[in-house]
Amino acid sequence: MSAADSAFLRACRGQPVDHVPVWFMRQAGRSLPEYRATRGSGSILDAIRQPDLAAELTLQPVRRYGVDAAILFSDIVVPVAVSGFGVEVEAGRGPVVREPFASPADLSRLRPVSAQQDFGFVTETVKLVVAELGPVPLIGFAGAPFTVASYLVEGGPSRHYARTKALMHGDPELWSALLDRLAELSLAFLLAQVDAGASAVQIFDSWAGALAPDEYARSVLPASVKVLHGLEASGVPRIHFGVGTGELLQLMAEAGSEVVGVDWRVPLDEARRRLGPQVAVQGNLDPALCLAPWDVVERAARGVLARGGGTGHIFNLGHGVLPETDPDTLARLVQLVHESPSPPPWPEPGP
């Protein structure tokens, strides 16, 4: 079997599968003891730039869990860091920018990148991973322009996105220039991963759910579309993900992707109604529930599978694995999903 015939890639394309595929956002990370042992305490951005290390961290959850896809060990601020815009990732906090983006002059801090010269470490990591994975597909990823911009403008993780929204509405030209630049960077980063052998990509617009639908449509979506369209010729499935996006799903479907990832707030059958029959869904077990007793996890997972409707469903959490998660819970989840009855076609024929 090749990666192209894998349940994961077939599900992305809405083709029949013999089991619902499953992987977990942040499956490579702090919840794994082997991750903590291998990674040490250095900066995550340094770890990402070491192909041997990054490849090992990418492979660990595939070995332990038998998930249906690997996702590259990376971070959404990597392209921005590579472009020379000063950004760090603080453990337990997230991306931090000492000199936030505030004026047109800051655009020059996002210098153009060359895939060959600047993303060599990514190419190498992807090649190492793909050689090890065999038929298991590798998912490449990047941040969507809005979510990356929010870190650059706020200077770090935010609750209210007040500076970001002030820039978006108060200086729409500069905002648009920033998002365009970030779209180019994300696209270059994703194409480098695909060229090196990634079989699918995921765009993380994790914080888009903080926006009203009209501001998302006007000020954010065009830049995301630029990234998604730029990937079209590559032929790999595109997964478009965000948290709290119930009101944005129709717009996300229009943006153009094979798969939309949703969190636990929208039941998957309702998500499918909003997205339409052409789009597969990924999700959406609440990661907080993975800290509850197993019978709670099991019941919730079966509910997700039932609402996911089988074909065109990739089982995942609704957001990243929480650090406190017991790896055994994720292992049991993979087993549960794999042993579930063969999924029915979707959409089911009407009466």
Next chain:
Amino acid sequence: MSAADSAFLRACRGQPVDHVPVWFMRQAGRSLPEYRATRGSGSILDAIRQPDLAAELTLQPVRRYGVDAAILFSDIVVPVAVSGFGVEVEAGRGPVVREPFASPADLSRLRPVSAQQDFGFVTETVKLVVAELGPVPLIGFAGAPFTVASYLVEGGPSRHYARTKALMHGDPELWSALLDRLAELSLAFLLAQVDAGASAVQIFDSWAGALAPDEYARSVLPASVKVLHGLEASGVPRIHFGVGTGELLQLMAEAGSEVVGVDWRVPLDEARRRLGPQVAVQGNLDPALCLAPWDVVERAARGVLARGGGTGHIFNLGHGVLPETDPDTLARLVQLVHESPSPPPWPEPGP
């Protein structure tokens, strides 16, 4: 004019008004210089227990802004604190519980309260405020059982509510007993406010949007209904509010309240479609936008008014005033709302 004829109370009941009424969640608070000057640096729970001080803080925004309603200076953990469950409110952080709720024995830490003995300070504050307000209505408030429970179980503000959800699903009996107890406390607190002269009440289920619709329906809504139904005989309008509740609006409409408050993620016309014609709406300007230049605020506020549709709309922010907000922005907002053309009836007659 009496409070009963006020635009605010008429709007709560869906009756015609000569202008859309407006008030702001957290209008009494850190964004006001007179608040910071009067309040000093003591514990908010101590300030709430001083009727003269609490009354003054309640009245300040009415004087400054000319809003259409006052809201009692209080906190959602007051009934729990009064009942003897150890809770503090840390400045800049929120409610903190040193010994979180974890076992059936903790139920005894929530001892029954007597409105007369335990809520005397509330009665006194409300009477002072109402005497000063004249025709301006006073809104009493309490936390909804889920949102209060989340602080007791997590020990403080939370991002993922993992302990809360583990208790909810892992020990549904204890969870239900906790929510029942909290419903009784909130109801007693609200009835004390109404008996003393509050003209309306708001139930804050601020964090309900973290839940999936089915868990909200099964594990949270019954306790909120208990509070709402317990207020029915009092005849005062009930406002039911939460953040990120797009998927929960139909359930909230069924819960029984005259008004549902929504954040900026759901446009008000869409919220009304989900809530049905019997329910008035409150909201929903993004408080983060109040930190943007005035022309941005103005455009957004006009959009809210247009989608709010006039009758049966109470203008508010989609969540509390951010501490960095310039009071002049809120003053201009009140003026803008008051000077907007007389609102059309809702629902508008079909073609």
